[in-house]
Amino acid sequence: MLTCKEFLAELSDFLDEKTDIEIRAKLEKHIAECPNCWVICDTTKKTISVYKGMKTCSIPDDVHSRLMAAMERKIAAKSAK
């Protein structure tokens, strides 16, 4: 059986489904038998999920306006050259 440290080293690839079948089977066996690593795996998966679900940052209107004004100045300066 894998050690917990070996399991943790593979955790990211496991969650991203990037491990090969043989290693995946070993990792699944480990979490079936190790409650600590099951919790870590489950809560890390939820961590990624909750950040992925963050609404896309809508840029504040004033920030957008200043960016576009700066761009207009840049474009005008470039065309004047």
Next chain:
Amino acid sequence: MATESVTLGPAPAATELSEEAKAELELVNRAREGDSSAFSALIRQYEGKIFRLAMNITQNREDAEDVLQEAFLKAYEHLDQFQGNSKFYTWIVRIAVNQALMKLRKRKTDRSVSLDEQIDTGEDTVAREIAAWDPDPEVQYSQDELQGILNEAIDGLAPIYKTVFTLRDVDGLSTEETAEVLDLTVPAVKSRLLRARLQLRDKLTRFFKRKGDDAFAYM
């Protein structure tokens, strides 16, 4: 490794372009020919993501706004250096990350900020808080409260971790794209991503652990 200078050179050759990347390239080509509306379209497409990334790295609204402006102004100025063999987004993200790191360096003049810092690979990868979460922990909080919790947690990470995590897990770049953007090796990205994910998991456990459960170890 992140360097003092902003990297504006062409990205390494990539595989065949997707339809999305081709559409972007079309916009870039039109912008190069003087069509400012094409560059405005690129801005509208990515300003939100760049601003969020800059906020995550700098944790300061003014700095993030500076980073946003500097990134798009530099990109416009150096459009001829974008050769179209990678996504425009990965190119401008690279510029924005370098600008954001320079902001951090200016704040910490006694200590350089680099994405290539040595990291330990031992104890920090061991999770400390081990407690099960509610099945849908986020529903306990309003959107604003949740946003505050997630921001506070990510704010507690070192720049090398928050940058990798944001690009990889929030923006959805692949490990290879993240490595390209940050000029890191794929194993270095993987190592930082694992540590970022575990550290965030630890921090969020305080908020999301199942009611009635204290953090406990089963072993």
